[in-house]
Structure formats: structure tokens, C-alpha cells
Amino acid sequence: MATRAKRYWLMKCEPEAYSIDDLERDGVTTWEGVRNFQARNTMRDDMKVGDGVLFYASNAEPSGVAGVAEIAREAYPDPYAFQKEHKYFDPKSDPDDPTWYMVDVRFVEKFPEIVPLAALKEAKGLADMVVVQKGSRLSVQPVTRKEFDIVLKLGRQKGA
DNA sequence: GCCAACGTTGGC
DNA sequence: GCCAACGTTGGC
Numbered sequence: 001m002a003t004r005a006k007r008y009w010l011m012k013c014e015p016e017a018y019s020i021d022d023l024e025r026d027g028v029t030t031w032e033g034v035r036n037f038q039a040r041n042t043m044r045d046d047m048k049v050g051d052g053v054l055f056y057a058s059n060a061e062p063s064g065v066a067g068v069a070e071i072a073r074e075a076y077p078d079p080y081a082f083q084k085e086h087k088y089f090d091p092k093s094d095p096d097d098p099t100w101y102m103v104d105v106r107f108v109e110k111f112p113e114i115v116p117l118a119a120l121k122e123a124k125g126l127a128d129m130v131v132v133q134k135g136s137r138l139s140v141q142p143v144t145r146k147e148f149d150i151v152l153k154l155g156r157q158k159g160a
Numbered sequence: 161g162c163c164a165a166c167g168t169t170g171g172c
Numbered sequence: 173g174c175c176a177a178c179g180t181t182g183g184c
Contacts, residue, residue, distance in 0.1 A: 012182090036167075072177055117183075135165040135180050 005012040009047065010054040010131055011069070011105065012139040020055050020066040023107045030103045032078050033088045039140035044075040044101040052148055053105060055130065058139075065151055073104035111155035125150050126138040 011031065013019075023029055034040055043148075052141075054068040077098035080088035093099035122136045130141040 014182090038167090063183065094180085135182095137166060 002029065004048065006051055006145075007046065007048070008052040008054070008143040008145055009052040009071075010056050010065075010141050010143050012056045012058045013117070014059045015057045015066075016059070019057065020107075020110050022062060023055065023067075023069060023105070024110055026107070028072050028106045030060060030102055030106055031105050032048040032080050033103065034078070034139060034141050035088070035090065035100065036139060039138055040083050040101055041097075042140045042142065043103050044143075047071050049074055052108075054143060054151055057114060060114070062114060062118070064118075064120065065111065065114050067110040067155070068152065069105045069110040070108050071103055072106035075101040078102040078155075113155075115151060115154045119154060120151070123150060123154060 051071040054065045055067045057066045078100040081090045081093040081100045082088045
């Protein structure tokens with residue numbers, strides 16, 4: 001099997017919709033409902049099983065990285081886009097040529113405390129991280145290995 | 161709840 | 173293909 005270096009991502013979710021605790025309970029979850037082309041492209045074209053994911057809680061108190069997950073299944077068509085009554089329904093998505101894709105995500109670790117966005121902004125080495133850029137609204141974004149490791153360290157040291 | 165920043169839509 | 177209007181995201 002052809003292999004490639006493990007890549008790293010950040011995925012946002014509002015805790016009210018789905019939290020790291022929900023993920024810990026479920027073990028694996030589906031990541032449906034992404035309706036942004038750039039985020040879709042990332043999921044569909046770049047995510048591979050085993051890639052690392054920073055689980056980011058948006059619209060939270062505080063917002064920040066709540067833990068770690070990994071890609072459990074590579075992209076497949078988002079079935080909710082075809083369900084008329086569903087809030088993720090998109091009449092323009094053709095089942096024979098789906099517009100929207102989703103991946104599955106597996107729980108890896110919950111940080112003792114959330115790493116707030118403010119801490120990410122202050123941390124050394126994270127100045128170029130997508131999520132700290134002003135006006136960054138992408139719900140699925142790439143993270144470098146270096147950034148991933150720094151955030152991991154921040155998350156683990158909190159409760160110590 | 162406010163509002164700035166951004167993506168998408170649609171008229172032309 | 174431009175760009176104004178609109179809807180959404182998401183920090184605060």
C-alpha cells in the first residue's frame with residue numbers, strides 16, 4: 001500500500017451541536033453538514049485515515065481546542081444533502097455527482113482543559129496557524145505537524 | 161446579542 | 173465577470 005506522511009487538521013464544531021464529550025462517548029462520529037467548498041475540498045481530497053485532528057470548539061466559553069481526534073474514514077458523499085426535510089438538504093447536489101462529502105472522525109484524547117483561542121494566539125510558534133488569523137472562518141483547515149505538536153503540549157500541560 | 165469578516169448568489 | 177446584497181460564522 002502506498003503511504004504518505006501523516007497530516008494534521010483542525011475541525012470546528014459548536015459544543016451545543018456536538019462536543020468532545022459526545023465524541024468520547026460515541027468513539028466515532030460522522031462529520032456531516034460541511035457546506036463550504038474549501039472545507040469540502042480538504043475533506044474530499046486531502047484527508048486520509050489516521051490523520052491527526054485538533055477538535056476545536058467554536059462559539060464556546062471559551063472557544064478553543066478541546067482535544068484530539070483522528071480520521072476514521074475517508075471522504076464519502078454526505079447523504080443528508082439528499083434528504084429533503086433535513087436541515088443539510090441541498091437541492092443542487094446531484095446523487096450521481098454529489099456536491100458534498102463527509103468523513104468519519106474517531107476520538108483520541110480530551111484535554112484536561114480547553115486550550116483557548118487567546119492562548120493559541122499568544123503561544124510561540126503558532127503565529128501562522130490558520131485558526132489564529134483574523135476573520136478565519138474555515139471549519140476544516142490544515143495544521144502543520146509543528147503546530148499540532150505545540151497545541152498538544154499546551155493541552156496536556158494544562159491540568160498537570 | 162452585536163457586528164465584522166467572509167462566502168455565495170444573482171442581476172446586469 | 174463584476175459587484176452589491178444577502179446570509180452565515182464565530183469571537184467577544
